[in-house]
Amino acid sequence: MRYRLDLTLRHAEGALARVLGTTERRGFRPVAVEGETLTDGDRWHLQMTVEGERPAETLHAQLAKLYDCLHVQVQPCS
Amino acid sequence: MNGARWLAQALVAEGVDTLFGYPGGTIMPFYDALHGTPALKHVLVRHEQGAAFAANGYARASGRVGVCVATSGPGASNLVTGIADAMLDSVPMVVITGQVPTTLMGTDAFQELDVFAMTLPMVKHSFIARRVEDLPMMVAEAFRLARSGRPGPVLIDLPKDVQIAAAAHLPAHAPLPVDAAAAPKDASLHEALALISQAQRPVLYGGGGIALGDAVQDFRTFVDATQIPTVLTLKGLGALPTRHPLNLGMLGMHGSRAANLAVQESDLLVVVGARFDDRATGKLAEFAPHARVVHMDLEACEIGKLRCADAGVRGDIRTTLARLTLPCAAHLHGRNGQARKAWRAQCRQRAQQHAARYDAPGDSVFAPALLKRLSELAPDAVVACDVGQHQMWVAQHWRLDHPRKHLTSGALGAMGFGLPAAIGAQLQDPAARVVCVSGDGSIQMNIQELATLRRYQLPVKIVLLDNQALGMVRQWQELFFEKRYSEVDLSDNPDFVALARAFGIQALHLDRADGMDAALQALLAAEGPALLHVAIDTAANVWPLVPPNRSNSEMLEDAATEAAPAIRASNPLPESTSVQEA
Numbered sequence: 001m002r003y004r005l006d007l008t009l010r011h012a013e014g015a016l017a018r019v020l021g022t023t024e025r026r027g028f029r030p031v032a033v034e035g036e037t038l039t040d041g042d043r044w045h046l047q048m049t050v051e052g053e054r055p056a057e058t059l060h061a062q063l064a065k066l067y068d069c070l071h072v073q074v075q076p077c078s
Numbered sequence: 079m080n081g082a083r084w085l086a087q088a089l090v091a092e093g094v095d096t097l098f099g100y101p102g103g104t105i106m107p108f109y110d111a112l113h114g115t116p117a118l119k120h121v122l123v124r125h126e127q128g129a130a131f132a133a134n135g136y137a138r139a140s141g142r143v144g145v146c147v148a149t150s151g152p153g154a155s156n157l158v159t160g161i162a163d164a165m166l167d168s169v170p171m172v173v174i175t176g177q178v179p180t181t182l183m184g185t186d187a188f189q190e191l192d193v194f195a196m197t198l199p200m201v202k203h204s205f206i207a208r209r210v211e212d213l214p215m216m217v218a219e220a221f222r223l224a225r226s227g228r229p230g231p232v233l234i235d236l237p238k239d240v241q242i243a244a245a246a247h248l249p250a251h252a253p254l255p256v257d258a259a260a261a262p263k264d265a266s267l268h269e270a271l272a273l274i275s276q277a278q279r280p281v282l283y284g285g286g287g288i289a290l291g292d293a294v295q296d297f298r299t300f301v302d303a304t305q306i307p308t309v310l311t312l313k314g315l316g317a318l319p320t321r322h323p324l325n326l327g328m329l330g331m332h333g334s335r336a337a338n339l340a341v342q343e344s345d346l347l348v349v350v351g352a353r354f355d356d357r358a359t360g361k362l363a364e365f366a367p368h369a370r371v372v373h374m375d376l377e378a379c380e381i382g383k384l385r386c387a388d389a390g391v392r393g394d395i396r397t398t399l400a401r402l403t404l405p406c407a408a409h410l411h412g413r414n415g416q417a418r419k420a421w422r423a424q425c426r427q428r429a430q431q432h433a434a435r436y437d438a439p440g441d442s443v444f445a446p447a448l449l450k451r452l453s454e455l456a457p458d459a460v461v462a463c464d465v466g467q468h469q470m471w472v473a474q475h476w477r478l479d480h481p482r483k484h485l486t487s488g489a490l491g492a493m494g495f496g497l498p499a500a501i502g503a504q505l506q507d508p509a510a511r512v513v514c515v516s517g518d519g520s521i522q523m524n525i526q527e528l529a530t531l532r533r534y535q536l537p538v539k540i541v542l543l544d545n546q547a548l549g550m551v552r553q554w555q556e557l558f559f560e561k562r563y564s565e566v567d568l569s570d571n572p573d574f575v576a577l578a579r580a581f582g583i584q585a586l587h588l589d590r591a592d593g594m595d596a597a598l599q600a601l602l603a604a605e606g607p608a609l610l611h612v613a614i615d616t617a618a619n620v621w622p623l624v625p626p627n628r629s630n631s632e633m634l635e636d637a638a639t640e641a642a643p644a645i646r647a648s649n650p651l652p653e654s655t656s657v658q659e660a
Contacts, residue, residue: 013194013205013206013208014194014195014198014204017195017198018198021198021199025199055382055383057382058379058382058383061377061378061379062379064378064379065377065378065379066203067202067203067219067223068203
């Protein structure tokens with residue numbers, strides 16, 4: 001299954017590494033990553049497309065509990 | 079006032095009274111600050127892994143945040159196993175590492191190591207303080223995060239220039255309150271209640287989340303009110319006293335037959351603060367095949383992770399249990415009352431039928447009997463285990479009455495945990511009776527901490543079960559690798575009695591069953607730290623045993639040793655199968 005992730009992160013040291021590391025370790029392969037700093041300079045907006053066979057709800061919950069993750073949305077995509 | 083001194087005062091403000099560590103180049107300003115902070119007792123270990131495990135043991139026994147400190151580079155990397163253990167077993171810790179000055183970070187400087195990156199997957203969160211002004215937020219958040227929700231370790235990497243930077247302008251440290259745990263939703267409670275009321279063969283499956291949620295009493299009240307037979311995970315042991323009539327014991331790979339069979343035959347599993355760990359479930363696809371699942375957990379990510387829940391109750395476990403107790407008890411004598419009564423009787427009868435026996439023949443010491451006896455002689459003791467066969471014997475045979483009195487490296491299974499964890503447990507309560515149960519393999523992983531024990535004259539009592547082998551690995555090689563023993567022989571062990579005495583620790587030796595009581599009583603009566611070296615049979619194994627990737631209903635028992643090759647031949651071990659302990 002392929003999913004699209006929309007994340008808002010603190011612009012903090014390690015935030016991107018934590019998100020990517022968690023995603024891969026929990027069984028999802030990033031196939032596209034795009035991101036930018038939001039205008040307030042304090043946050044990242046990150047969009048990722050990932051593939052994986054495990055439940056997306058679990059990935060959502062794992063990402064949501066990261067301290068630097070302010071918002072995450074996971075949606076299936078074709 | 080510099081950054082290091084501000085940090086020391088902040089630790090005091092957070093309620094820290096003890097920290098475990100080892101000094102070195104980049105953390106020297108912090109150690110200098112300890113001079114002016116008598117409220118902080120620093121415990122000098124002999125290896126940084128000992129510091130992490132001691133802080134870990136301190137936190138497990140007390141429920142408070144354990145703090146450890148090390149320098150950059152090798153000091154920091156030596157902490158890693160203890161940090162990982164805290165993460166996997168949800169232990170609240172704050173880890174402070176020195177770092178090279180910010181101007182040298184990223185230049186491959188002497189003793190520069192990116193501990194922040196190294197530990198990303200094994201911390202609840204981590205910070206690098208690149209400016210002294212970062213400290214107030216980072217220290218407050220570190221302690222809040224370590225304590226809140228599912229506890230865990232938080233690391234603060236502290237460059238040397240930040241430690242020496244002027245900090246007089248910083249505000250006094252203000253601790254943050256712990257986040258309130260989310261309350262369970264009414265709808266989820268109703269779903270759980272409906273399933274519990276319909277069940278005829280329910281089983282409670284309790285885990286480490288019970289103690290973490292400070293819900294031991296609520297759990298016991300729930301068990302007594304609902305009369306549901308109960309099994310516990312390794313981390314859940316003690317949530318119900320060993321002798322409680324509804325306690326069927328530990329489930330899983332070395333679980334009791336009564337516990338495993340009850341789970342396998344149940345029509346409802348009520349999971350309380352447990353997470354379907356593979357050591358508990360055996361072959362997941364065949365775990366509790368007839369059961370529907372009510373899963374209560376603080377964390378959403380655990381519900382449905384490995385086993386779909388028919389009712390997931392996310393939220394504070396105390397509140398969940400408290401709100402379900404009376405409604406569930408009302409169904410005790412309802413339409414399924416007779417069926418449940420028969421189920422309870424069946425579970426109890428099986429528990430009696432398969433109760434462990436302690437009348438092993440021969441003159442040598444039978445470790446399960448010794449551990450059971452020691453727990454009876456010291457019913458108030460906190461027991462810190464190392465990892466391997468002795469750890470499982472403690473889990474099976476120690477009479478426990480509270481999870482915080484059982485310190486065991488559950489998820490990581492880290493040999494070397496026991497002795498430093500016992501040191502931490504003793505320091506969190508100097509009046510406590512602390513026993514460390516170790517093996518000849520495990521104790522040599524952190525044996526240098528005998529010096530710490532000696533220096534602080536901590537009255538920890540060590541029981542060293544010496545089978546002259548890496549026993550758990552040996553057992554697996556015997557059962558699943560056609561007795562091809564590979565690198566498990568420790569018959570050239572040092573003289574542990576002489577070794578302990580060289581560290582200034584009094585030591586005794588036991589090798590006959592008829593001397594057991596006298597030796598245990600002498601150990602417990604000893605002033606200060608003491609070690610009892612116990613020679614046991616190399617061939618003694620832990621039973622029952624569920625072979626890897628098999629259903630929990632397929633337990634091998636002692637007499638079944640000869641049957642193991644048949645099981646192996648019919649279902650070879652998957653390549654990923656591993657055993658990490660000895």
